[in-house]
Amino acid sequence: MKKITILSAFMMLTFFTYAQSGAIKGKVVTQQGLPISNANIMIGNSGMGTMTNANGEYQLHHLEVGALTLRASYVGFTPLSVEVVVKPNAITIVPDIIMQEKQEQLDEVVVQGRRNEYVVREPSPSLRLRTEIAKLPQNIQVISGELLQDQQATSIMDGVIRNVSGVTMLEHWGHFARIHMRGFRLPAFRNGVNVQDSWGPLSEDMAFVDRIEFVKGPSGFMMAAGEPGGFYNIVTKKPSEERIGKVSLSTGSFDFYRGSFDLGGKLTDNGKLLYRLNALYQTGDSHRGHEDSERWGIAPALTYRFSDRTQITTELNIQNAESYIGAAYVFAPVADGYGSLDRNFKFTDTNYPASEIQQLTFFTNLRHDFSENWGFETQFAYLRYDQEGQSFWAWSITDGGDADRRVTQWDALSVGKYFQTYLNGSFNTGAITHNILGGFDYTQKVYWADFSNVVAIDDVPFNIYNPVYGQANPLPFDRSDPIQYRNGGEPYSGNTLRSYYLQDEIGFWNDKIRFTLAGRYSELLTQGKEDQDNQFSPRAGISIDIVPTLSAYALYDQSFLPANGVDFTGDTFDPIEADDVEGGVKKSFFSGRLKTSLGAYRITKKNVLVTDPENPNFSVQLGEVLSKGIEFDLQGEVTPEIDVVLNYANTNVEITQDTDPTLIGQRVAGHAKHVTNGWFNYDFAETTALKGCAASLGYQYQIDRSTWAWGADSQSDLPDYFRLDGALSWKNDKFRVQLNVNNILNEYLYAGANYGTYLYWQSEPGINGRVSLTYNL
Template identity: 40%
Template sequence: MKKTAMLLMLLGMISANLFAQQSTGSISGKIITADKQPAEGVTILLKNTAKNATADNRGAFQLKNIEAGKYTVLVSLVGYKDLEQEVTVTPGKTTDISFELVQTNKELNEVVVVANKNSFKTNRVSSSMRLQSSILEIPQNIQVVTAKLINDQQIFDMLEGVTRNVSGATRIEHWDNYARITMRGSNVGAFRNGMNVSTTWGPLTEDMSMVERIEFVKGPAGFMLANGDPSGFYNVVTKKPSGRTKGEIGLSIGSFDMYRATIDLDGKLSKDGKLLYRLNVMGQEKGSHRQFDFNNRYSIVPVLKYLVDDKTAITLEYTQQYSEVNVIGSNYVFAKTGYATVPKSFTNTENNIPKTKMNDRSILAIFDHKINNDWKFTAQMAYFNYQQEGSSMWVAGFDPTNDSIVQRTNGIWDILGTSKMGQMFLNGEVRTGAVTQKILGGLDISNKDYYHDFSQSGNLGGPFNIYAPVYGLATPPTFDRTKNVRDRGVRYYNAYSGFYAQDELGFLENKLRLTLAGRYTTLKAGDAYNGDSKNSKFTPRVGLSYSIDQNTSAYFLRDESFVENYGSDWQKKAFDPINGTNMEVGFKRDWLNGKWNSAVSAYQITRNNVLTIDPEHPVYDNNGDPTGQFYYRQTGQQKTKGVEVDIRGQIVRGLDVIINYAFTEAKTTKDSDPKNVGNQVPGSSKHVQNAWLNYRIDEGALTGFGISVGYQYQVKRSPWYVFDGSQYSLPDYFRMDGSLSYQKEKIGFNLVVNNLLNKYLYSGGPYADHYYWQAEPGTNARFSVSYKF
């Protein structure tokens, strides 16, 4: 009987599939630009339906499983008139159409980035990256995490799994609401829309509801954006108006009393289509696997774009993010005997600690002007204002006679910070005989002024037993806030100005590309302890890229970096900046006309002027007693060598994948303590391997059903805060996640389950005579429903 039932079910599915094939048809076609180049990356839509497709490297596209009838195929481009074509779909047949855009291939870049959310893979960088070439032609390893991928994995902010999609990128422990991302042996800079928004402990991590894509740039890139670490940076690109009227609502529920709602509205405010808008709103309440812990957030991001004419556009963007948590540092756990010795749900906090509130506001203005078909001028300015009122958690130490007893402390942590940034740059293309030149030049300035008050603290109750905790008896200390935070806080100040120029020379019909670039940077830094410092340096860049064929390229790069080195020595003398040198070779290839691509790179980075402990000069307290800590001196050097492999895109029909691997050998090569020479650099992992596979059925009775599975694997992890090497190394890390999804026309469902194996996962390090770590939740789930209109 069971066999008969299974046979009938199978026959039913086959019949349904055959019927669907017989009653539906397809639309295929090709899109080219005004200069007769394939319009790769353009999104094609079937009007009044949820059907869409993306043109491949040849400009080809296909829309499948369309019910018979008459339709309008639409190509909508920001700042230009929509292109429409009427088609008739016949059952069992394919209708062929074609489009020719009014833009050249060069002009198409910004439009594609804004509109393309249809794939795990893209071949174009955003306009905020300044570059005029495709990712395939750029002599550098750049990986893009698309909005489609972020949505598929249900990533809600930078603290959740974004790094799994990029080779060698890991997130290590840090304060609540701040993402500390490590690549190639060191912490990388946080950028937003091409501007360096990194601060001493920030910035407040972006909610993904406002994010179009995240671009990870490996290696230094000061020539085109701003001063940054030689390991690279990540650039968060926020959503901008697309010129097409549409919207999406999302609702999510999940483990630990998580409730979340989002709305994304996109359209035109004027009949002539010159005034465009985008509005993203998010609200979230979320508990935690730890007692008393929570993170409630909201964000509002309105954007206006005015198309003055066909050459000039002005964009204004306002962002407000608000977050409140129990206390900063509530995710830290401490123990004397080793890591992971208390349950994942353990906390040192109490339920009666006043909430810590964070307000992050910013304004971005962008002016774009197309001088002619070959030259474009862009200016953008941003102002950030960050305010925080709350407190942090730590421990004063353990009872010397009892490893179970700790003294908890609660300290004030108020912040007032402002960041002002401005950038102006010129992009152009000229041809001299058989040589083409893509020219970039510009000015980049930044000024960040932050006041932190952590001057007041007190014990949180009496001695506390971490293995038999009793809550509800402790009273948090009170703090004096009668003075403005400017008057009671410690000032951290840094600023830079840079002039840069780049010329990409193309030979042999642009098959061979030589990049020559340089940047002159002046750094200013200071705080209440060290006074001010000022340093300047010219950093050159040389890159070579060769297209073996239309889909394959190899490259070489040598670049330098020049970044701040905060702090001072025992004589209160400020440190010189860190100087970095990067050498890299790589190989890139698009497969199946761009449906998926692969990138392999090998590199070596040298960092000089790295801070090391000064054992000859200990730090004393106000009573003249040693604190157990020491001053620093800048005699250190670190060298990082590695190999990275990235694969992303649609390998076979219906199967999108992200597969990456990184081998990173980051070692200390010079140190004030000879015993540290040869040790692994803090915060690095020697082997990192990730995968995410998504299979979606695109025909038959199960059309729209998808299943995903992925894992993150890290081997030989070094703690971020470590003193003397491998004896404090963290255990290997393995986490597996999965999801089930269904998309039916305009409505979508997605169930994601994280940490399927319910492992005790954590990151941390040794501190004084004990250990600290942050534990991730065990198995947890979130379910989302979205509706597009």
């Protein structure tokens, strides 16, 4: 009772003593009334600001009540300042800011109005949060579309992860990306929906991607049933009122050819019906040869605006891809060591067939704003992933180099149905502000797989020192029955998840101090487990503005994983729980054009299944894993000519509790202890002879590596990894020409593991390049 009285007194004191705050909302347009996207909106010289969205709209919250100066700037337009009076506990609508084009050459525009290509200040709507990223008690890093273009990434497997601290990709199956962060696998989200599968989904193609958001930690506002490292969210390109027309052609090493286009704009004069249409076609080989594959996809999207407050968006994405699953692996005796075979050595036969993959995703999103402060979104999503193919592996290899090569039938069908509905709102209780988020999530996933047929493909052993190709036996796989009816008709995996959540961001002292209190209640029914897991996951955080450009945060969050099976007595297991405690600081420089974050975390994963010492064929829940580390990210504009991405992470994951005392303190595979990456882009000044030219240079450096491996969790004998990449480009209003060169130093780079009886690894190509031409319609 005494604690409640003290808390009540504190709340009453806050109510009467803290000043009120307000918000502003508006739009930036040309003299013709067309929206200007990515215009800079700044509050005087405070360093606070934002950028307009694709519709030219902007919002700023948590502002002091009273008069302020709003400054708008954009390259090619005259900077403009307007006076605004912020009203208490309300959103002030600012009249449209009409910017005038400048006709002369402008050094001033280069300095003040140049678009900041690498900094994204606001999370996407699919993350459900309306607070600026710098003000959130969470480490969220965003990879912008402009950065993806500078690096000429075509899929998420093209080194995209280099842009976020501590993120690594463990091995390469070719058709999907297994991405790890903080020592745990990251689930793949698309537009706020968790689409992760055991061996999927299909790796994201950048032709359809607007941005990628990496959210670190359990992130209870989006999920609770999952690994505690975080997740990455692919945000697809959406319809826009702004006219979009872009065609790109690329060619490069290993017979790489690719074409894509991106179209968008209004379908009706009144702007009620908007569209976006993206498509791609790609062919190419690998550095090993005889792996010709193709990939194509098309993604139409429509938005219909019923009114200024209500709109519905529907997206369809159809992709078809070929993948040589397992063909990247190379095997050798332990005595030979990693990299003992040529970088281009081919372990599969020259006639090893490609696996066929078709993937369809469908999203429908309805958004309605009841008022300036309250609104809701409802989203339905459907994913179907259909794969027919095979996977390669060597079962053994002798000291003399004779390999037992085998191929497994690798057919899969995954169907996911998703429903989300959530409410956002803001209100004040006196001088205290509240940002409310609450809703309901539903997920139903079923994954059928046929991995049962394994065949030895050689009558005569394949010798790595004297390889003979073209002698492999044909694959006798039976696909006469649909995959749903094979293996007794039982799915390989699946789950049904229902969860309810509520979150309140509570602001004090003009929102300079922000408390986050939240909880999620999950009901998870897992395939093969009779009992349902019911779990409550709390979340608490605080974010404090020390000065307008510097904030500090702390967070406590939880996640859980289902634990299948039973112990020796027949009892089912409790969910595997994980607690995350972290904190850090976020600092912006140069009026918000450069942002940095520095944080530390400690994740404890409890109730991990370990071997029962009295009954070795069963498990008990006595295991614990500890992941801890520090992370630093820098992203943005150092000078008007220089954009930079720079990051570093120190990650340590080890066993802290086990029935086998000798395992305590042992390293858990799946991370590199030290990872640092950099990307530097220099745009030559508008007034020089090199107008329109740019040069980029980037590196990836991993130290003390350990990758995911069967039976090799304690192995960390991989050498350090260093890769240097670069790019040159030229552009004007219509054209962009770009050359990217990867692995400039021609290093023999690989990932792999010591299996105990042999080594395996996957090599990257040597120095290779790609040229692209983009035309703006």
